[in-house]
Amino acid sequence: MSRIDVHKTYKLYIGGKFPRTESGRYYPLNDKKGNFIANMCLSSRKDFRNAVVIARKAQSSWAGATALNRGQILYRIAEMLEGRRVQFIAEIMKEGATKKEAETEVDASIDRLVYYAGWSDKYQQVFSAVNPVASSHFNFSNLEPMGVVAIMAPEEQGLLGLVSVVAPAIVGGNTVIILASETNPLSAISFAEVLNSSDVPGGVVNILTGNVNELHTHMASHMDVNAVIYCGKDENVISEINALASENLKRTILHKKSDWASNVCESPYFIEKTQEVKTTWHPTKV
Amino acid sequence: MIPNLDNLPTYDTVGVNERINRFKSRSIKKGAKVVGLKLALSMIDLTTLEGKDTRGKVEQLCYKAMHPHDTLKDIPTVAAICVYPTYVGVAKKALEGSRIQVASVATAFPSGNSPLQVKLDDTRFAVAQGADEIDMVISRGEFLSGNYQYVFDEIAAVKEACGKAHLKVILETGELDTLDNVRKASEIAMYAGADFIKTSTGKIQPAATMEVTYVMFDAIKDFYLKTGKMIGMKPAGGISTSKIALQYLVMLNEVLGEKWMNKDYFRFGASSLANDVLMQLVKAETGRYQSANYFSKD
Numbered sequence: 001m002s003r004i005d006v007h008k009t010y011k012l013y014i015g016g017k018f019p020r021t022e023s024g025r026y027y028p029l030n031d032k033k034g035n036f037i038a039n040m041c042l043s044s045r046k047d048f049r050n051a052v053v054i055a056r057k058a059q060s061s062w063a064g065a066t067a068l069n070r071g072q073i074l075y076r077i078a079e080m081l082e083g084r085r086v087q088f089i090a091e092i093m094k095e096g097a098t099k100k101e102a103e104t105e106v107d108a109s110i111d112r113l114v115y116y117a118g119w120s121d122k123y124q125q126v127f128s129a130v131n132p133v134a135s136s137h138f139n140f141s142n143l144e145p146m147g148v149v150a151i152m153a154p155e156e157q158g159l160l161g162l163v164s165v166v167a168p169a170i171v172g173g174n175t176v177i178i179l180a181s182e183t184n185p186l187s188a189i190s191f192a193e194v195l196n197s198s199d200v201p202g203g204v205v206n207i208l209t210g211n212v213n214e215l216h217t218h219m220a221s222h223m224d225v226n227a228v229i230y231c232g233k234d235e236n237v238i239s240e241i242n243a244l245a246s247e248n249l250k251r252t253i254l255h256k257k258s259d260w261a262s263n264v265c266e267s268p269y270f271i272e273k274t275q276e277v278k279t280t281w282h283p284t285k286v
Numbered sequence: 287m288i289p290n291l292d293n294l295p296t297y298d299t300v301g302v303n304e305r306i307n308r309f310k311s312r313s314i315k316k317g318a319k320v321v322g323l324k325l326a327l328s329m330i331d332l333t334t335l336e337g338k339d340t341r342g343k344v345e346q347l348c349y350k351a352m353h354p355h356d357t358l359k360d361i362p363t364v365a366a367i368c369v370y371p372t373y374v375g376v377a378k379k380a381l382e383g384s385r386i387q388v389a390s391v392a393t394a395f396p397s398g399n400s401p402l403q404v405k406l407d408d409t410r411f412a413v414a415q416g417a418d419e420i421d422m423v424i425s426r427g428e429f430l431s432g433n434y435q436y437v438f439d440e441i442a443a444v445k446e447a448c449g450k451a452h453l454k455v456i457l458e459t460g461e462l463d464t465l466d467n468v469r470k471a472s473e474i475a476m477y478a479g480a481d482f483i484k485t486s487t488g489k490i491q492p493a494a495t496m497e498v499t500y501v502m503f504d505a506i507k508d509f510y511l512k513t514g515k516m517i518g519m520k521p522a523g524g525i526s527t528s529k530i531a532l533q534y535l536v537m538l539n540e541v542l543g544e545k546w547m548n549k550d551y552f553r554f555g556a557s558s559l560a561n562d563v564l565m566q567l568v569k570a571e572t573g574r575y576q577s578a579n580y581f582s583k584d
Contacts, residue, residue: 049575052575218575221573221574221575222574222575222577223574223575223576223577223579223580224575224576224577224578224579247574248577
């Protein structure tokens with residue numbers, strides 16, 4: 001008798017656990033030839049709401065961890081990903097990429113994590129300043145994480161795109177809720193398994209799968225979300241996000257690129273995008 | 287007189303859980319949810335019972351009780367403020383002109399391990415300061431050693447010391463171990479003169495659970511059928527979200543019925559529940575999930 005394959009159930013990643021969507025809905029994922037690959041959770045606004053509560057709880061202690069520690073954890077993610085390189089390449093190929101494309105994407109993802117791990121205790125020095133002022137004050141500016149960041153990941157390059165927007169947000173002390181690519185979601189959920197074995201505290205990174213058009217209004221309007229990142233080109237979605245985000249002065253960050261492999265997709269300015277500048281006036285010579 | 291405790295019904299945990307899972311499965315949405323949330327808000331005993339309480343904290347809590355969230359129209363105030371006896375005077379003054387009651391814990395809360403005379407003095411002091419309601423604790427040690435008469439007499443004596451103030455009797459179910467004990471303690475408290483029975487002090491885990499609340503509802507129902515007297519119920523501790531509060535209200539409605547669905551016969555002892563209810567009400571009005579940053583701390 002031939003052996004029956006054991007297929008993986010792709011679930012969500014919320015608060016360090018792998019729950020199914022509370023809605024019980026799913027969508028089938030097919031490869032380019034139309035062959036069935038897996039059923040993916042079709043997350044609801046309530047999954048997002050639950051994830052925000054958990055991300056909020058996790059935020060202060062994550063931001064309170066030392067920069068060195070956050071860097072170590074990012075490096076640890078890279079190590080774990082390296083160890084499962086073959087699995088990720090196979091998964092990305094299932095979604096239609098060639099072997100070469102898949103290898104390039106996984107390698108670039110690992111390198112990008114190492115890149116941001118290195119920046120963990122350096123970006124503060126680049127973006128902070130002692131400011132000249134015309135009064136008897138010692139005036140200085142430094143960065144603080146914005147808090148909870150909702151991310152709609154790029155549709156292309158399910159792994160590299162996701163890593164490229166998540167790593168700079170978390171290295172700066174934010175916690176994130178990501179809606180993974182709808183058409184390339186496999187490696188996003190497998191990446192959650194990597195996170196789960198890399199000392200990333202539960203709740204710091206939460207990953208949902210589903211449909212952008214269903215969730216973007218909720219991600220943009222949630223009052224307890226401090227910044228929203230949208231990676232895509234749909235002008236209607238962009239204008240709705242901008243309008244809703246203005247209600248609680250959420251920062252909106254838009255990425256319209258479609259190739260995340262290039263060097264311009266890694267820079268300390270990606271970290272700075274989800275940071276708030278705090279300027280302090282300290283009286284002197286009194 | 288102390289009731290006969292030999293013929294009380296006994297409770298099977300599996301059966302009780304089955305029943306509770308059904309209450310939890312009721313779907314309450316939209317308009318019904320808003321009505322339920324407002325009802326829950328009106329039943330809250332906004333509570334601060336900490337060693338670090340100050341006059342300022344109590345005054346702030348009283349302000350919160352009177353003005354839960356001023357940008358929301360048509361919402362009720364909470365039912366009462368619950369404080370230690372030393373802050374009853376402060377609360378009474380801060381709440382002047384409102385219809386919010388002042389409840390005070392008494393009788394050597396939370397352990398209850400003091401001589402009866404001390405407990406009675408504690409109670410009389412709180413009443414003299416103007417407390418409308420007294421939350422007493424039973425002597426769990428005496429109860430667990432089978433000295434039911436002692437527990438009964440103590441409650442009766444405190445009831446007398448309360449005068450016109452309403453008496454809530456805290457069973458501290460987290461220390462009573464079994465549901466049958468909860469039922470027994472409920473009987474003793476009701477026959478001894480309690481106006482309300484209450485699950486917990488909030489200082490012991492587990493605090494209020496739906497299981498013990500169900501058993502206490504059951505006791506209240508039987509007492510009503512026997513004597514015609516309606517006793518109130520107050521689960522306290524651990525009820526921090528609107529979702530859980532609505533599940534309690536479903537259970538209240540289905541076990542005791544509509545007559546109990548008001549603040550005269552049902553209260554939530556809670557501190558963080560009020561803000562969660564308010565956040566849900568604003569969500570219902572605006573369609574936006576809310577952040578605690580935009581609600582006053584309590």
